[in-house]
Amino acid sequence: MTPMSSDAAAPKGPRSTGTQLVKRGLAEMLKGGVIMDVVDPEQAKIAEDAGACAVMALERVPSDIRRDGGVARMSDPEMIEGIKAVVTIPVMAKARIGHFVEAQILEALGVDYVDESEVLTPADESHHIDKWAFTVPFVCGATNLGEALRRISEGACLIRSKGEAGTGNIVEAVRHLRTIIGDMRKITQADNAELFEWAKRLQAPLGLVQEVAETGWLPVPMFCAGGIATPADAALVMQLGAEAVFVGSGIFKSDNPAARAKAIVEAATNFRDPHILAKVSRGLGDAMPGLEIGKLETKLADRGW
């Protein structure tokens, strides 16, 4: 994050909204927390009761989108407003990749973060939304470092590793996190000449690659999504380096959503303590049924360019 310089001559300066500091700042506040997918106000209450730091309002959780097929779009504004009315925590909502009008509508509704998401059916096969044009901040998915830096260059203020949504299978999330973090580690060891090659290989702006080389991390926070079904899954991705987790189908497709939601929140706080993880993992009933990645008809993570 770029710290802002203060202007000593302006004791009561004007208020600026929609700045990078304000947008990335909300992502900083969500760190260490759990953002839960919810499809109605009742689920939103359960999520808030369990200690979610934000909810993601959407019409169907990814596992249902996967099962039902068809085109998945932005949710009905009435449903988003219903969720906003019952919780005090931030409310996020999804727009289709490239569908800037859905994003405009979500901004008009006053959602706190827009997820330009591969879980919905893409609206544009080559362009993502120009996210600099908005006051509301955006989160975008990434499977590798190049994709993450391209999204940041378009104005994303939070990156989530994609994983494979709706599968209850953590393997893709682990692959994406390891890829992104592993490449960042290598870049910190590269010399200046090698950074040009990295930028070319990653198809990412050189300036952002140089920033990663200096800091060892993305210029925005990185969370993890796609396949988290248990407290142990949440702790795994956080030990790997994710700064918070998104849980989609994993909670409301399980036997006991309220207990599982609370356990995942506690796992995110105690992600390095196996004794507490053992305690919170007990007696949660069945997790959501998982899917093998090799047998999927559609890989949602492949969407995005």
Add this chain to the structure above:
Amino acid sequence: MVIGVLALQGAFARHIEACTQLGAKAREVRVPSDLADVDALILPGGESTTMSKLLESQGLFAPITERLAGGMAAFGTCAGMILLAGSVLDGRPDQRSFDAIDLTVRRNGYGRQVDSFETDLVVTDIAGGSFHAVFIRAPRVEAVGAGVDVLARVGDDPVVCRSGRVLVAAFHPELTDDLRLHEHFLSLTGV
């Protein structure tokens, strides 16, 4: 002298960086045993409802209340200010706070994220010109009790307050490079 930073959820790492830059020792506080060797506590920005839940489930609410009653210095920013306040409006009915400073605060009192803002303000008792302040879904102070000093305002609203060794800010000094508020807090810890 060790500064504890409540590390249940939120921007705790930023506060640890700020303390470290000022040459203070800082450590994360997640479970009650972490409190033992801590001389002062920072409550960071984040989601106050989430932190309030976790304070209970981690068994931290009672021991922190006890330490605050015993005079431990504390610094709360945004959600941390809500947690230290005496009275919280627009919170959840089960939301608890430490009542360590006599303030009434309204959660998200400046609106939603699209209304979050940055501005410059002057903090009494802090030299060196104005302070650049980042307000994110910030709480709004609606009433100030006796014995509470208001050190800064935005418009008419108090945004930095102090009572004894408890300091609160409605914004996020941990998100900028200006360490003067952290420095002021360290001076309150009495070391």
